[in-house]
Amino acid sequence: MAGEKRVCLSGMGVTKIFGFGRTRTVAVDHVDFKFHEGEVVSIVGESGSGKTTLAKILLGLINPTEGEIYFQGQKRDIRTHRKKQEYWKNIQAIFQDPFSSYNIFRKIDSVLMDCIHMRGGRWLPHAKKVEMMAEACRFVNLKFEELTNKYPFELSGGQMQRLMIARIFLLKPKILLADEPTSMIDACSRATILDYLMDLRNAIGMTLIFITHDIGLAYYVSDTVYIMERGRFVEYGSADEVILRPKQAYTRRLISDVPKIYEEWDLSTV
């Protein structure tokens, strides 16, 4: 299945080392990967295995110590600010902690307005912009009239994360990196966030790179799964392959760590 589709993002020997000497940490250790257009890829690993670091490398927010990244078949070039801006029209992210993802001094309107401007809508009439923002909010079941002139910290964690999805709705990137988007919010909101994320993927047909420590969740959403242990990809393949027939002890441990309820709910439905 994967072979027929075009590769949109791939990497060879990608490595990130923090610090020197005693404080030296190899956060990402020579990983190779190929993400295909339109698929949902999960990167699963326990906390501290280097998932966020890899995500930031993929986003171009930090430079890898070693290795190459290829974007749409070509070596990624984001050396100038202009090229970075161009790259970020294609790849966007939702971060783990919604409470620290927003600038507390800027209103919600300006967060959404930035997205319209980034898509070249700077000169649109104001009414049109408001209509676009309202539509994006409606998509995640928020009311723009209630959000306008408010600050992000006045919202709940779940609402903030939904606003993040609304942001992606406006930006319509080719690739979305979601770094544990549900881990910091209350359990009730998790399922809805996940649903909106999947709806959005279907609506704009983007590639979704889903980062999680919960292998049950990965199984539930993804086509392809990469298992990450201490900076390395120890196993990868289709979701069924990896989770139903795990080869590595680490993967088996991750599966056994999933609470029983998930196991019954997910694995018994196959």
Next chain:
Amino acid sequence: MRHTLRQIFRSGKFVVGFSIFMMILLIVIVYPLVVTHPPLEIIGQGTFFPPGIYVSTYDAINAPTTYMLNLTDAAAKRVANKLKNEDRLAMKEWMVAAGVPESEIDIADTESLLTLWKRHYDPNKRMEGMTFARLRYYQRVNAAIEGLLSTEAAIIAAKNRETGALEEVSAVKQTDYVNISEVANVRVLALGTDNFGRDVLTELVRATGVSLQIGFVAGLIATLIGLTLGLLAGYIGGLVDDVIMFFTNLFTVIPGFVLLILISFSIGQDKRGAFTIATVIGLTSWVWTTRAVRAQVMSLRNRDHVNLSKLSGHSIPYIILTDILPYIASYVVMALILQISSGILAEAGLSILGLGPRTTEVPTLGLMMNWAMIYQAPILGKWWAYLPVLVTIALITFSMNLMNTGLDQVFNPALRD
């Protein structure tokens, strides 16, 4: 914003510091409107007149109305003013030495003491072992008590223009009083005069204003430089950081105050205006603001809200101004307050060394200290020439540090109780 302000003004320390500072500021602004004397006018002939109300003797005698008051303790006070207790003891000592029986002398009874003294005192008699200075002292006491108990009026006489003879104009009785509000010339010198005979209080208020301005300019310059360099070094990093940190380290190794002394010295006396000094202080004290801002920025630049801003396509200047600066604004305000107060102290230190602003136009707190030191006010016990200056410097620094501690408690959650 309003919430933060309310929180700040709920901090006791900040409010106390702020009140003291505002009081000083208010005095500096209002005082010159009420008292319009030039602050550096030399009014006293002689040095270090003690604090008090100075009434023109001439105008008091020539006051339009004289009032008669019969006050029972007036005579006693008049005597006490001229004949102190130690004088009485000395008189007793002399008389005992001269052979008067000790039991006969009652130093509390002025009248009998004076009669006894008149009867026995001989200005030329030198007791055994008495120094010449002591002899003179007794002669002086004797002269002072001459006519002490007299109830006669004092005669005011004027010279006759033709003959040059004295003619009585009026007599001032002991029961004559003038109302001070009818005396044409009264000058309140609440803090006396300094070594040049200038009104210390008026000078002090002006000096406080100038010192605050110096501190403000110096603090603003230091903070602006420190903030700019800290933001650039912390956010951009790499080569920019290396170059900035090289200069910062260079300035850290050479102590700021030494540099300040060298620069002030090389500028030369006649070019050292108050604002030149302020600029020099600012230019030599930005180092620690740079370091502190850089450290703060470095911890901020990897935060997710900055990442999100980057992903939204914002430029580096925009990110620095909207995603970094507001987050460190409270910190920068605190740094500014500290820089202002240390600027005031730096000026004072420099002036005490004689390297402060040139002395002809404006006083500063440091210059006042310098003058008081040169003319040995502390040794001579002329406290009014230096103590109020020290108290003012202490109050300004204290109030600013208090404001800072208050702000720190509001902005630094770890310190909040």
